[in-house]
Amino acid sequence: MLTQQKTFTQQAVAVDVVLFTTIEDTLQVLLVARQQDPYAGQLSLPGGIVEREESVDEAALRVLKEETAITDVYLEQLYTFGEPSRDPRDRVVTVTYYALVNAEQLDTAAGSWHAVEELSDLAFDHQNIVQYAQERLRNKLNYTTIGFQLLPERFTLTELQNVYEVILGQRLDKRNFRRKMLQLDILEETDEFKINGRQRPARLHTFRQAKGMKLQERGLVVTF
Template sequence: MSFQQPISHDSSLGVAVDIVLLTVVESRLKVLLTFRDILPYENSWSLPGGFVGSNESADQAALRELKAKAGIEEVFLEQLYTFTNPQRDPRSRVVSVAYYALVSADKGHGRGGSRAAQWFDLGTDSAHSLWVNQPNDRLRLAFDHADILMTALSRIRGKLEYAPIGFQLLPYKFTLTELQQVFEAILGAAIDKRNFRAKIQRSGQIRALEEFRTGSHRPARLYTFEGPVF
């Protein structure tokens, strides 16, 4: 039996952040991945991330990485979970403080067309977790990033029900149909239109504007997010 002696501080683990950056485009949930052209996991895709600098918090590191890798500055960012399996990085011991971030599609495309970072579709129906568990050949995620992605998806799905995070994926003005599409994309399931609208209106989180989005059919009223009143 191994008696663990008191651990010396200079065991020197590395600390990194990894970010699950999500957006919704045309009713589809998308995640930003970066391409690795170096070992380990050369030619795999991975979550954007990097090491935490010696004089910054993990939050700051995550924001810095988002700006550098995705060109994104205004973003909703929350800590997700910290992954600490000693074997998660084959090179050396690195613990990863994972974050999830949500951007609206209009802000979210600073980069992402580049060869180094691309948006990947998370599937249209409830097959999210399937997809993540059994990625196709094109998409074998590096390290434990598939775990991180799954954890993020299930956290966000849960949180969507009670926290006003859906709005983070939309621009300032949006239609109720767009909002519903965001919910459906995240939950991976269809929602009844009347019930959804009634519930959202009841919640008092949105305010109707006197503006309409005009398209090729009946114009849709625009709304804006207005946090709950305390």
């Protein structure tokens, strides 16, 4: 198979990953400080070069693992940027991904979280990539169940509504939201409650994939 000599123009293929999480009513992305030029010292998305023996998806997962101790992640391809001028060093074609995790159960080694509404001065065109990922996430929230990827296994309906409000950037009506979620038939009540200071405890629910609503067409939920 691989005996034939390479005859094709060769170039570098990279991956960049927009890793989202929700922390206290804001949507955040994981960023790392660049060590080298170009853009040394500035913040950038975690990324890396795709090696010859791995798939592009695997490269994206590897990059995530290098930055965080991720155990469970939703990962979906976003867009491929192929302008020759993107990286000043060399021609690089970059395949971008976005990913969703629940930050509570996560150690992040190298990177740090930043609110998407307050990003500035990212390296390369990474600010645009984050913005595009946010648009995609916003759209998908309305016809898939990816929102649940940002929550722990058991969650309250208020926490769920919070995820929707943070991503959509607007307040939602509590009664309408709950009715809609419940009639989708994707939630399971538990017998447990979350005690939250001095208010009435909130019932915990779990997510169960149900008829009619699909998670995605082309996305991976990976458990290491």
